[in-house]
Amino acid sequence: MTRSIACFGFAVLLVLPAASQTSSEATLPYSPSLDVTSMDKTIDSCVDFYTYSCGGWQKQNPIPADQTSWSVYAKLYQDNLRFLRGILEEAAAAKTGRNKVTQEIGDFYGACMNETAVNQRGVGAIQSQLDAIAAMKSIRDIAPLTAHVTLPFGQTLLFGAGSAQDPDNSEQVIADLDQGGLGLPDRDYYTKEDAKSKEIRARYLQHAQAVFQLLGDTPEAAKKNADTVMRMETALAKASWTRVEQRNPYNLKNKMKMSDLEGLAPNFDWTTYYREARYPNFEIVNVESPKFYKQVSDSLTTEPLENWKTYFRFHVADSYSAFLSKPFADENFNFYRAYLRGAKAQQPRWRQCVQHTDFNLSEALGQAYVAKVFSPELKAAALDMVDRIEEAMRERIGQLDWMSPQTKQQAVVKLEAIRNKIGYPDRWRDYSSIEISPTDFAGNMERTGAFELHRQINKIGLPVDHGEWMISAATVDAYYNAQMNDINFPAGVLQPPIYDRKMDDAPNYGDTGGTIGHELTHGFDDEGSQFDARGNLKDWWTKEDREKFDARTKCVDDQYSSYVAVDDVHVNGKLTLGENVADLGGEILAFMAWQSKTKDMNPQPVDGLTPEQRFFVGFAQWDCANERPDDLRVRAATDPHSPAKYRINGVLVNMPEFAKAFGCKAGQPMVRPAAQVCKVW
Numbered sequence: 001m002t003r004s005i006a007c008f009g010f011a012v013l014l015v016l017p018a019a020s021q022t023s024s025e026a027t028l029p030y031s032p033s034l035d036v037t038s039m040d041k042t043i044d045s046c047v048d049f050y051t052y053s054c055g056g057w058q059k060q061n062p063i064p065a066d067q068t069s070w071s072v073y074a075k076l077y078q079d080n081l082r083f084l085r086g087i088l089e090e091a092a093a094a095k096t097g098r099n100k101v102t103q104e105i106g107d108f109y110g111a112c113m114n115e116t117a118v119n120q121r122g123v124g125a126i127q128s129q130l131d132a133i134a135a136m137k138s139i140r141d142i143a144p145l146t147a148h149v150t151l152p153f154g155q156t157l158l159f160g161a162g163s164a165q166d167p168d169n170s171e172q173v174i175a176d177l178d179q180g181g182l183g184l185p186d187r188d189y190y191t192k193e194d195a196k197s198k199e200i201r202a203r204y205l206q207h208a209q210a211v212f213q214l215l216g217d218t219p220e221a222a223k224k225n226a227d228t229v230m231r232m233e234t235a236l237a238k239a240s241w242t243r244v245e246q247r248n249p250y251n252l253k254n255k256m257k258m259s260d261l262e263g264l265a266p267n268f269d270w271t272t273y274y275r276e277a278r279y280p281n282f283e284i285v286n287v288e289s290p291k292f293y294k295q296v297s298d299s300l301t302t303e304p305l306e307n308w309k310t311y312f313r314f315h316v317a318d319s320y321s322a323f324l325s326k327p328f329a330d331e332n333f334n335f336y337r338a339y340l341r342g343a344k345a346q347q348p349r350w351r352q353c354v355q356h357t358d359f360n361l362s363e364a365l366g367q368a369y370v371a372k373v374f375s376p377e378l379k380a381a382a383l384d385m386v387d388r389i390e391e392a393m394r395e396r397i398g399q400l401d402w403m404s405p406q407t408k409q410q411a412v413v414k415l416e417a418i419r420n421k422i423g424y425p426d427r428w429r430d431y432s433s434i435e436i437s438p439t440d441f442a443g444n445m446e447r448t449g450a451f452e453l454h455r456q457i458n459k460i461g462l463p464v465d466h467g468e469w470m471i472s473a474a475t476v477d478a479y480y481n482a483q484m485n486d487i488n489f490p491a492g493v494l495q496p497p498i499y500d501r502k503m504d505d506a507p508n509y510g511d512t513g514g515t516i517g518h519e520l521t522h523g524f525d526d527e528g529s530q531f532d533a534r535g536n537l538k539d540w541w542t543k544e545d546r547e548k549f550d551a552r553t554k555c556v557d558d559q560y561s562s563y564v565a566v567d568d569v570h571v572n573g574k575l576t577l578g579e580n581v582a583d584l585g586g587e588i589l590a591f592m593a594w595q596s597k598t599k600d601m602n603p604q605p606v607d608g609l610t611p612e613q614r615f616f617v618g619f620a621q622w623d624c625a626n627e628r629p630d631d632l633r634v635r636a637a638t639d640p641h642s643p644a645k646y647r648i649n650g651v652l653v654n655m656p657e658f659a660k661a662f663g664c665k666a667g668q669p670m671v672r673p674a675a676q677v678c679k680v681w
């Protein structure tokens with residue numbers, strides 16, 4: 001149930017930042033967490049606070065050609081990548097004296113950077129997978145094929161398979177099956193009938209045809225094959241949950257015995273699949289999307305073997321394209337980054353290679369990163385802030401006038417059970433069993449992907465590791481995991497201009513304090529609130545309190561549904577509900593904690609801004625961003641976060657503390673009428 005993970009900002013880890021500079025850095029550059037030159041004071045703060053706080057930044061920071069959007073978070077991530085590049089180039093160049101970790105990250109990065117070798121190898125890098133597909137003799141051979149062929153990043157063919165925490169007993173790990181098998185970013189792309197959706201499907205067909213031609217098919221055969229892929233994916237898409245349906249954890253809880261799974265999807269040979277994929281013995285599998293698996297089984301009777309071979313050839317080639325020779329990588333970029341998201345140029349090779357290393361060997365590279373940027377003092381300061389935000393939440397729960405004492409008591413039990421993970425894991429993952437070649441990039445991607453898949457599979461039957469992290473130490477993001485009931489703040493997000501120890505509390509509480517509050521509030525948003533203190537899917541609310549809570553979240557749903565994301569596409573208030581509730585709750589908690597911490601300090605105005613004003617500008621400036629229309633369109637369909645401007649203005653119109661700080665009056669755009677103000681937590 002990976003969907004019970006709620007990240008703070010970056011939904012897409014592998015399509016990040018750009019750069020005008022190309023050099024690597026010995027230290028991270030500094031910029032302050034509150035920067036008055038990033039503001040645009042010609043804008044009325046009571047009309048559009050986001051542009052008032054970020055207008056200068058937006059003018060000074062156009063979207064680089066190779067990026068699909070640009071933001072404070074993206075810039076910091078780019079700084080991190082440049083910093084990591086220095087570590088990796090040294091590790092790749094060293095001829096002697098490398099320890100195991102240095103050899104792993106150096107060879108992985110070096111193989112990625114060796115573009116000549118990658119180009120010479122060409123499609124040969126995936127020949128063994130293509131041969132395995134061609135060698136299939138019957139539909140029964142599909143199960144062992146999907147067990148053996150691993151895609152990059154631990155993904156599996158046709159569906160998502162692995163392990164997950166048992167929704168009823170979060171201390172246990174069980175086998176898990178998720179929907180999957182699509183090439184477009186979401187199932188809605190296959191079903192919507194508006195002109196833009198039809199255009200995207202037509203362009204996707206051209207993309208699939210181009211991939212088949214790169215695999216050696218004639219244009220006629222390639223076109224026919226693209227049609228086959230589209231038809232097969234459309235059947236799977238129609239049987240898939242929507243993203244909003246996936247936000248209901250009860251939809252995803254369908255635990256069954258193997259015999260039930262065989263009854264649900266009888267045409268797939270599950271026994272062979274699980275044996276060949278080397279699963280440990282297990283009794284129970286959770287099937288997150290039963291309808292999808294029924295469709296997989298039905299398609300196995302309606303589509304002949306030749307069509308399945310076509311479908312698998314495409315998915316193997318498409319998944320590995322970015323790591324193959326230039327024609328494949330170009331086609332991948334042209335469709336997924338340029339056409340779908342609006343990027344104008346490819347990222348420099350080094351940056352892609354640093355990201356791949358950070359993603360695939362995250363806890364090897366992370367060791368080198370945190371040693372240089374994350375001190376014990378920084379960790380202690382961040383933990384102090386977490387403690388103060390948690391104290392504010394305890395106080396806030398006590399103050400809620402709509403919640404009964406019984407539910408309040410349970411909420412505090414859950415709050416006190418949250419594990420706070422700051423900086424990096426206590427124990428680093430060991431990658432020494434993976435063969436990392438200095439010359440075979442696609443092979444390294446496959447082997448690290450297989451390692452990750454088997455790491456997940458081998459958790460089945462074992463107790464949960466509460467020390468595990470799901471993102472790398474250098475990642476500029478944070479998350480709450482409902483089944484772990486933990487918040488995770490990697491070292492990468494605790495750096496300036498996000499968290500700035502050179503600055504005073506006002507901007508730091510507005511920014512990082514709000515993010516900590518955001519992650520805590522995820523434990524109590526419309527989705528997270530359905531899990532108890534142990535991370536089990538178990539109702540701890542009284543019926544009346546849940547009804548009152550639902551009415552309050554509906555206020556937020558209605559508010560954000562009224563916002564336009566791009567052109568005629570509205571924000572999906574139900575898809576973004578959890579994030580919007582967390583944004584609002586988080587900032588309220590941060591304000592309380594900041595006021596409590598500074599009540600005897602008598603903070604003074606700086607740069608013509610009162611302490612309260614600096615708190616709110618600090619908040620807004622975490623999110624300064626420029627966004628391409630194409631990217632906004634993809635994200636409106638797929639990203640649970642609202643567009644940047646609404647993550648600021650949408651929160652502040654619900655905070656009378658903001659209106660007071662800036663003297664905003666009833667009737668101005670940044671002030672909602674009292675009767676319309678949304679308050680959840």
Ligand SMILES: [Zn+2]
Nearest residue numbers: 006007008579
């Ligand atoms: Zn979030």
